Amino acid sequence: MTQQQPATEPLSKEMLSKEMQDCVQACMTCHGVCEEAMSACLRRGGEDRTRIMRALLDCSEMTRVCADMMMRRSPLHNEMCMMCAQACDLCAEACMTMPEDELMTRCAESCRRCSEMCRAMAGAPM
Numbered sequence: 001m002t003q004q005q006p007a008t009e010p011l012s013k014e015m016l017s018k019e020m021q022d023c024v025q026a027c028m029t030c031h032g033v034c035e036e037a038m039s040a041c042l043r044r045g046g047e048d049r050t051r052i053m054r055a056l057l058d059c060s061e062m063t064r065v066c067a068d069m070m071m072r073r074s075p076l077h078n079e080m081c082m083m084c085a086q087a088c089d090l091c092a093e094a095c096m097t098m099p100e101d102e103l104m105t106r107c108a109e110s111c112r113r114c115s116e117m118c119r120a121m122a123g124a125p126m
Helices: 018-044 047-071 077-095 102-122
Strands: none
Touching: 018 047, 018 077, 018 102, 047 077, 047 102, 077 102
16 A cells, blocks of 8 residues: 555645746736637637737647646756747737727737746746
C-alpha cells in the first residue's frame, strides 16, 4: 500500500518566480481579451476581419499554452515565450487596424504588455 501525499503539501516545493508569475498573469489576461475580441469579430462578421480573427486565434492559443508551460516549468518555456511574443506582436498590429474600436485597442494594449513580459522571460532584447 502506497502512502498518499497530504493534500496541503504542494506538488513542487519551488515556487514560480515573481517575474514568471507576472508573465503567466499577462498571458492569461491577453488570452481572455483575445477571446473576447474574437467573439465580437465573429458577431460582426465580414471578410475584412479574417486577418484579425486569425491573429486573435493564434495569440489566444499561444498565450494559453505559454502560461501552461511556464506553470509546469517546461524546459521549453523560453522558446515558447519567444513564439508567444511574436504572436502577440502580430495580434497587436492586426487589432490596431481598427483603432476606433475600444475592444480592439484594449486587446492591442494587452498583447503589447504580454509580448514585453514574454520577451523578458525569454531573456530576449526588448
